[in-house]
Amino acid sequence: MSSTADRRIGIVMNGVTGRMGYRQHLVRSILAIRAEGGLLRADGTRLIPEPILVGRNAAKLEAMARDHGLERWTTDLDAALAEPDAEVYFDAQVTSGRAAAITAAIAAGLHIYTEKPVASDLTDALTLARTARDAGVKAGVVQDKLFLPGLRKLHRLVTGGYFGRILSVRGEFGYWVFEGDWQPAQRPSWNYREEDGGGIILDMFCHWRYVLEEIFAPVRSVQCLGATHIPQRFDEAGEPYAATADDAAYGTFELDGGIVAQINSSWTTRVFRDELVEFQVDGTEGSAVAGLRRCRVQHRSTTPKPVWNPDLPATEDFRAGWQEVPDNAEMDNGFKTQWELFLRHVVDDEPFPWDLLAGAKGVQLAELGLQSWAEGRRLAVPELTL
Structure with a gap:
């Protein structure tokens, strides 16, 4: 009351x-x-x-x-x-x-x-x-992704020095968005029309900018390959339309400190992961895999020594050697x-x-990603100020 x-x-x-x-x-x-x-x-x-x-x-x-x-x-x-x-x-x-x-x-x-x-x-x-x-x-x-339980745990590991020197970040995001003909699409049709502001690069690179910079380090360069894998989709009325925007993006980002980040974003992939987005971070002292809610780690002292042998079936349960990171706090929506x-x-x-400058930085990275795709080259990410 x-x-x-x-x-x-x-x-x-x-x-x-x-x-x-x-x-x-x-x-x-x-x-x-x-x-x-x-x-x-x-x-x-x-x-x-x-x-x-x-x-x-x-x-x-x-x-x-x-x-x-x-x-x-x-x-x-x-x-x-x-x-x-x-x-x-x-x-x-x-x-x-x-x-x-x-x-x-x-x-x-x-x-x-x-x-x-x-x-x-x-x-x-x-x-x-x-x-x-x-x-x-x-x-x-x-x-919003900064407040996901999995990424909050990951951020805690970074600030606590768990990884030693961070070497790389690998992200996988996406799922299959139905074309809209034999099953309704689970995303709106404007997402797939460039003229309406659609496209996964403009959408997701805005997220990846703040995730990379807030958790790891500033982004200094980007190289991106985009694709429109599904050229025709069906709108909310069941009518076909030309998909003019990219529905997948394969990006490589150079961060301060020599960290290399690779993030795949796709609305044309079928999920074989524990969660719809996952990041693997590898460092000299340990590694972590974080998703929406879970985060698991493997320290250097408990890292197994795999040996490549294509002639024999793998017998080791690689996931069994990872430990769950506890919440340690209440995590609301x-x-x-x-x-x-x-x-x-x-x-x-x-x-x-x-603020809106932080939002503009996301748009900047998306624009550079689109330009990198169009020109087929790596581009520097300049400092952005008002």
């Missing part, structure tokens, strides 16, 4: 009819915070988020609001931004519409929290960052955790390092 001293904050949530916007941001973050009675502040009061739902489909919005006991929804973004209690604008809509909507929200004086990519190209991404800075509004970009950090940043001025 809230008290009269509790603080309410209106949050305009654009794009909540989409899968990620609905499940992770509305239901598992904002509504979960409300169900807990609000976000506890240092002075003992609570911050109560008040969502204002925005989207293009009035019927979906109305049904969603009714299902969750919410009163405010609209297809008119300007009207939502003009709500007297609106203080934060959140964007989870299609990439191609993001820059214009964020610009309008900044002009309305709202603080900005947004999904990635923050824009379709680096020029627009930097313009957004400068516009927010000049307007004096606070801004944050979702960096990563999206919710970052929402809580951002809301405290807005209301109580607590630190929040992942």
Whole structure:
């Protein structure tokens, strides 16, 4: 139960009819915070988020609001931004519409929290960052993978010096996205149209930039080979369309300290892993394999000595020699955790390092990845400043 001293904050949530916007941001973050009675502040009061739902489909919005006991929804973004209690604008809509909507929200004086990519190209991404800075509004970009339990454990290993000198990082991300004809696709069709801001390089390289830099070291170069493996897909109405965006990317990144990172990203691969994303880190003192939730390690002192012999079947259970890394802390939903950090940043001025410049760095790496693919060469990643 809230008290009269509790603080309410209106949050305009654009794009909540989409899968990620609905499940992770509305239901598992904002509504979960409300169900807990609000976000506890240092002075003992609570911050109560008040969502204002925005989207293009009035019927979906109305049904969603009714299902969750919410009163405010609209297809008119300007009207939502003009709500007297609106203080934060959140964007989870299609990439191609993001820059214009964020610009309008900044002009309305709202603080900005947004999904990635923050824009379709680096020029627009930097313009957004400068516009927010000049307007004096606070801004944050979702960096959800930093809050995954598996990667939090991996980060703990790095900061604890477990690996010794880190040699390499190898990442595998992806799964088979159905073409949409004989089984419905589990991702929206715009993801596969370049003209709508689709493509796995633009999508996932924004993630890999902050994962590599926050956990390991700054990215200094990129070499990328992209592909459109499935040239025709079927949209939500079952109609065929040309897939003009890349659906797979094979990237190599050079990090500070001589670390080499290789990350495959694909919507055209069938999973033979424990989790949909996994990173293997090898160092002089030990190795680790981290996924969404699990993280396992093998120290140099317990490393077996395999001998290559193609003439005999392998008898060693290589996975049995790895140990599970314990949680050692309560790990809430990563999206919710970052929402809580951002809301405290807005209301109580607590630190929040992942601003629109951080988002622009992700777009920069994606652009360089696309350029590397087009030109068939390795490219340096310049320092990015406002």
